[in-house]
Amino acid sequence: MVRLILLTGVSIIAVHASTAMAQATGTDVGADDRLSEIVVTADRNERSLQDVPISISAFSAQALEKSNVTEAKDYLQFAPNIVFTEDGATGPRSIDVAIRGVGNIKSSDLVTTSSAIGYYIDELNVGAVANGTINPQMLDVERIEVLRGPQGTYFGRNSLGGAVSINTVRPKDRFEAEVSGSYGSFDTWDFRGILNVPLAEGLYVRGAYLHSESGGVVKNVNPNGAPDSGYVDNTARFALRAEPGSGLTIDASLSYTRENAGLDDTVPSGVIDNDTKQTLGNANLMPISQGLGFYPENQRLVNHNAPEYNRNRFLIANMRVKYEGELVDLSSVTGYLYSRNSRLFDQDNISADIFNRVVKGHTKSYSQELRIASKPGSSFKWTFGGLAARDYLEQFSNVYVGSARTYTDPLTGVTTRYLPDRFPDGFPLNQRNRTSKVNSYAVFGEGVYRLGRVSFTLGARYTRDKVQATQFGVLASNVPLPDAGASSSFNDFSPRLVVNYDVNDDVHLYTSVSSGYKAGGVDINRSVVRAFKPEKLWSYEAGFKTQLLDRRLRVNGALYYLDWKNIQVVSAFLADPNDISSSTQLTLNASKATSKGAELEVQALPMRGLQLGLNAGYLDAKFGAFPDAVVFGGGQFDLTGKRVPKSPKWNLSGNAEYGFDLTSSADAYVRAEAVYRSSLEGNLDATAAPLQGLAPFPYLSPSYTVVNVRAGLNAGPISAQVFVENLFKKDYFSGTYDHFGLAGIRLKPHPRLWGLRLTWKTN
Template sequence: MKPSVKASSSSSPSHIAMALALASFATLSAHAADTKDSKSAKADPAQETSLEEVVVTAQRRSERLQDVPMQVDAFSDAKIEAAGIKSSQDFVNMVPNVSLDDSFTYLNTFVVVRGVTQINNADSPVAIIVDGVPQNSQKQFKMNLFDIERIEVLKGPQGGLYGRNAIGGAINIVTKNAGDHFEGKLDASYGRGDAVDVSGVISTPVGQDGGLRVAGSYKSDGGRIQNSYTGKNVDFIDHDWETRGKYTQRFNDTLSMDLRASYRDFQAGAIYDSVIFSGRADDYVLPSENIQGLTYGNIFDTSAKFDAELGSATLTSITGYTSLTENYRGDLDFTNPVDKPGGFLGLGIQVGQGQDLGTDLFSQEFRLVSNNSGPFRWIAGVYYLNTKKDLRTRAFLDTTSQLDQIDTGFLLIDHNESNNNNAYAVYGSFDYDISEKLTLSGALRYDLDKRKQTDLSTGDVRKADFDSVQPKATLTYKFDDSKLIYGTFSTGFRSGGFNAPNVRIPVFKAENLDNFEAGFKTSWLDRRLILNGAVYRARSDNFQFFFVDAASAAQIIGNIDKVDIWGVELEVQALVGPGLQVFAGLGTTDSTIKENKDLPSTVGNKTPKTTNWSLNAGFQYDTALTDTLNLMTRVDYEHRGKKYWQVDNADVQGPVDLLGVRVGVETEGWGIYFTGKNLFNEQYYTDFNPTAFSGLDTAIGFRAQPSTWALEAKIKF
């Protein structure tokens, strides 16, 4: 594919797509109005007498959320629709002590959970699971979420259950299965910046005990962040479309199958960091580079799951394969010859950059889960993952401000590497009811990563092995069906690996984390009030952190020897009146560098990208306007405390307050909504790299989205 850059003005393809979507909506609305079935009326919110009961699979078996002895934020189908969740960013913004920040390329994000930080081009600190298949590339977390059954966010290390990369927690996403009748849905929205977002699904039974569900989405966006030098918007999305098919079949009483495949193609703006000449993290300036950055690529993903009932246990086989490509082109000095005539590092030249990333992932898991509901329940399994990653990084002399200079111009740097990694694991877990009220749970997992990197320029080969034993133990005491307390010791492991060849830190170490946690989960007043909380303390050895070395065009991962982290989390939900729910969550993270041999002056500082505390609060009010028509109003408030950008703590971003609202009228069959985000137009950076760690002679920051709004219409049939 030949990349092209989209202008910031409104484009006819977006308007055509919106017109088609609204035309389809009108047609389907007419059809739905003539359909006489049980979906013709929506339940009266005034009849709700308790909060929703959510069933999760956080511990690899189905159980009530309030029975799970850990801090889990769960989003059911109903909550996903009510909150207007359409992306990973949307649900992360509602979870205290978890943040997800855009940075650099279209798919690049930094997730932080309880102070444990994402590393660019490396393993995530959070295990991401979609329909039972681990998403083992950092680039897979930025998802467009459509046709989703449930989202579960587990906080704290989950190595005993999920293995490698669950050092900060785990996120379990479950897509919807086909039902026993034909159904469909179409959702279309139009928003600020000529933003179009359309998704749809068709589901139908197939033959005897089979079902097919096909879903898809399309996005385009003119953007809202303007380049002050070119006058064009840098955060545009030329296109981002995805299609997904899911086929389920129950062959008999003992054997069932679940096949899933998806394909995504995207092209969007990239690497539009602002140059901050003042060097201050609170100086919010617009991007001004002379090269318009671009990301383009695609993701193909497929999986096969088989469940076999063996009487006393269920044997599950999950096979997954992913092919991911993400390429980017853009500015390396992030400025222009007018604002900075001295050019890149004062050398009097303009410089551009680009990277070609290709990743193939193959995984296989076999899991055996006991079926008995007696006092002893267990899980055992084995896991294998092969990762092949090719990465080419180039820097070029910029003379024309065009992207094709990376192929036709003068190259200053050309690094080409190939990585082939094999990961193996064996694990087991159990729950034993010591008494009717007291349960002991344990898990143990061994992970081995065998890594190999080849420098394609020289033929040099590097190899390294990283392994870890990850235990977990939990003691749970249930006072009754609505109240419990627990104490947990859990561990996490993030593999080490290789930086680019010929950089000053050639190999970074594996990170290990031990966590002690005590908490409670309670419901009161016949489930009209839920109150949960926990206190945790963790020790991380070889804490991984990221910085850029522009002189070698290299993104580098280093280690901090020892880090201590502690904090508290509180959650409350209440049904305070007919149709009126209020909710709030608080999380604190106090991280302290205890030992850092490479940078001893940082001892006592906070770890990079740490936010000291966060608060989420809001309400949702549903009321009946007629026998079939409801009004829904939802307000979400998010407070983010100070953010410490790098290990020296010299640059700190002040608190951020974000307000969102969603208002709509709806029936069981259709709905029309208005959604607003960041209504006070708060300015902040989602990534900031000071001069000492950017590799440049200026600081750079990646601007957050300003205030946005969208009008949405949806139909179910």
């Protein structure tokens, strides 16, 4: 019924569009047919993208809308040297991001305590505790900035590789309303609404709501399990802005997201990994297809008996206060984040009830940041600030025995035993209950001195982190282990030096040296306590930013070299090879790695109505001395000189868009996009696969090229868009999901998708 109402409303809007008045196409082209200025807040000040000496990719609201961006992976694919894998660590929307090769390094779908990439929504750090990197649905977003390289001074907390900053639209002093609906492949549809109301002089409110559903790509042929990988998601946000006068501005917001999904949208590869073979004590295990086949022939069907589910909840409360005084500006950012996730999935990956896995967890994060800054206009500008934050993570993970110990193949009649009868139903094979608490304090400052066309920037951040970890209620061989706890403290000083030279108003050159830091921690497994060191990274970068041909051509680029030490590598193994319930997770420190590469971003307006874009990244990231890497089921391997996971040599994207007038009151556009990524290893298991004599598939994610096409119509308050993504139905996967299972390592297919979106908004 809801879908019928949506489609009826969409039809009415479409009829009304024929007589509506004209509206801008929403491109990043100004009224004078030149490239519009892009304003960013990478250094906590509103400045033109071209004036900031940092390698940044920025996406405006119009660009996000035209590319049908609904989540992080949709825009990250267009940023040079930003790579993600869909690893399923915390559900079907889970992605693992690396910038210039720097990210979280782990085996399979293990969860890390801290992230190497900073994630921010309206200046609030929402990724400090990686119980699942928040991958928010795009709702009422004004701008997204992706910053490459360590961002220690302003973003600080665990922004070792870079930062992703999402800025939502703030309440405005005028009435605005927007209604949008879409329908597409696999019975996927959404409805969103936005309302902005000025309540009084200096007091405005804004609300936004998004409901999205999908029938899911993957279907389950087993009536006892979850029917499909479909989802039902809801997100709501309420924001208030108060401007009482005397230079004071208060922005407060509250957002809540509720995600409910069925089974993971993955299919089996038919390749049994070494972890499964070792755990079950059978090196000759053969994959079970149950007549469905394996990827790539089978990209739609699974046979799971478990009632699988994935549920996530996010609550974010944020308050920003700014006071613009006569002598200085004061800013405060206060935030609270609560997230909760629970999931049940069929660990054996077949119809027999042999193994199931339950994961539950929640996080709480509090933070308070204060900044004081000089007034603009002088040759010397400065900013000082401080941060206090507390993050808490609680996670429960249990792989347990089901009711079956054997499986009989219906095609051959052969029965295979996987577990001895001595294991009772519900026996915990792999149990991990843990908490992690991080108290973080930091002070930072930066000064910029301009001397003619040259400016010098010197900044630094001092951080102190105290990490506490506990293990509780864990069984090993069905015997309770004693609870355990430990703590450790870490200090860091991360400086930054930048020299910027303005050749003229349109050509800027810069070079920088900066440092980044990721806190250490404590592993507690089977009552064994082991601390691991913090990561440290030094970045050396030189870049240029240019606007040429009367602002019809923009070319930005950078060269960089990263020196990355004490890399935290998360892996797991059987502490006792004869005890399948002895799985242990630990974090090792690889000695070092280096990453070098280049980035180029080009935007051009060669003729009226035509826009062209090109983004290119070259990346060479390799481990230094790492002779004792531990991987799932494969023992120790020397990965010295091997490529760091999530480090493709090349990543390229391009787009072409042509806009034209249909009548005096309507215009339209057509747009094509292409994305290329060379092969990569998604995790540590993949990096070590050749050393174990394993075939490349599915450990090595092969190179791929994906083409998307879009077209849109704008007529007054009405706009319509149609799109086809993965036009040529390229079979590809970005990484591997959970490795353990009797049908093989899991992969996420990417079929062709089509859709239609209709939008009404006030002028």
